[in-house]
Amino acid sequence: GFAELLSNHPGLKEDIKTNRFAMNILTSAKSLLGIINELLDLAKIEAGKMEVHIxxxxxxxxxxxxxxxxxxxxxxxxxxxxxxxxxxxxxxxxxxxxxxxxxxxxxxxxxxxxxxxxxxxxxxxxxxxxxxxxxxxxxxxxxxxxxxxxxxxxxxxxxxxxxxxxxxxxxxxxxxxxxxxxxxxxxxxxxxxxxxxxxxxxxxxxxxxxxxxxxxxxx
Ligand SMILES: Nc1ncnc2c1ncn2[C@@H]1O[C@H](COP(=O)(O)OP(=O)(O)O)[C@@H](O)[C@H]1O
Ligand SMILES: [Mg+2]
Structure with missing residues (x-):
């Protein structure tokens, strides 16, 4: 995503602090996405909407x-x-x-x-x-x-x-x-x-x- 782009931005490669901030955003975003996906899966299961594809x-x-x-x-x-x-x-x-x-x-x-x-x-x-x-x-x-x-x-x-x-x-x-x-x-x-x-x-x-x-x- 955008945090990844930011941390790889050539102009920012030398700016260690900004780079570290970008990495922190990336880590938090990934962890939030993980939590959201787990909640969605649980909601889907509880609603009986999780489909099985054999x-x-x-x-x-x-x-x-x-x-x-x-x-x-x-x-x-x-x-x-x-x-x-x-x-x-x-x-x-x-x-x-x-x-x-x-x-x-x-x-x-x-x-x-x-x-x-x-x-x-x-x-x-x-x-x-x-x-x-x-x-x-x-x-x-x-x-x-x-x-x-x-x-x-x-x-x-x-x-x-x-x-x-x-x-x-x-x-x-x-x-x-x-x-x-x-x-x-x-x-x-x-x-x-x-x-x-x-x-x-x-x-x-x-x-x-x-x-x-x-x-x-x-x-
Ligand atoms: N491989 C493991 N070794 C030790 N404890 C574990 C292991 N897997 C799960 N647990 C325990 O079971 C709990 C529930 O696991 P899980 O449902 O995956 O939740 P989470 O990983 O989000 O804590 C964990 O918080 C931990 O206390
Ligand atoms: Mg777990």
Whole structure:
């Protein structure tokens, strides 16, 4: 956007202070956009207007694309990011956009909450006879047992102080859970506090057909 143009403006390259201000605007704008998008997604889900588009999905390709997408973000924080995809995972009937959004949320959390020098693993495997499990494991602080259910509720964060240092709205996991349910799957966390966390999404090979919700009013 315009802040990006401003920070790259040749005349301003030498003006370090203005450049820093432009970068600050850019960071705030991106964070606001993220919050707005989360609120819009939640509103859409609650209004029953989130549509599912089922198509053939290659889990291996999807995971590799995500890996390449988040790799630079992980590297910036000195985090090791690994990809571990089982061979010959069959094509799924699912919604690749939704799947990508769920996993991007989980990867972003892993990167956000794991201190420098840690490791994040994105893993995909089959769960016979007809499920696929995709998981994100990190070496971060983990989640205490009493919080492992509530973090999937909207606006819930484990600890206000941590949330304040890390930012975020507490909507990511609630949205991820709703999207996972729409794809006929389940989402769960396993964690030993102090030893990291594993979030896993288990999905059917064939996502169920859902009836489209009729609009409440005719526009
Ligand atoms: N990988 C993780 N490690 C530790 N805590 C986590 C992790 N992922 C989520 N959490 C906890 O769950 C809360 C809710 O996550 P989320 O819904 O994505 O909201 P947000 O990222 O905006 O805080 C986080 O605030 C954090 O307390
Ligand atoms: Mg989040």
């Amino acid at each position: 198509e053939k999905v290659s889990v291996a390709d999807l995971c590799e694309n995500l890996y390449n997408l988040v790799k630079p973000i992980a590297e910036k924080k000195q985090l090791q990011l690994d990809l571990n995809v089982e061979d010959n995972i069959p094509l799924m009937d699912s919604d690749p956009g939704k799947l990508q959004q769920i996993l991007y949320n989980l990867l972003s959390n892993g990167i956000k909450f794991t201190p420098e020098g840690g490791r994040i693993v994105l893993r995909a495997q089959t769960v016979p006879p007809e499920q696929i499990r995709i998981s994100v494991t990190d070496t971060g602080p983990g989640i205490p047992p009493e919080a492992q259910q509530v973090i999937f509720e909207k606006f819930r964060q484990v600890d206000g102080s941590v949330a304040r240092t890390h930012g975020g709205t507490g909507l990511g996991l609630a949205i991820s859970k709703e999207l996972t349910l729409m794809l006929g799957g389940t989402i769960a966390v396993a964690s030993v506090p102090g030893e990291g966390a594993t979030f896993s999404v288990t999905l059917p090979l064939r996502a169920p057909e859902r009836e489209i919700n009729a609009p409440l009013v005719n526009l």
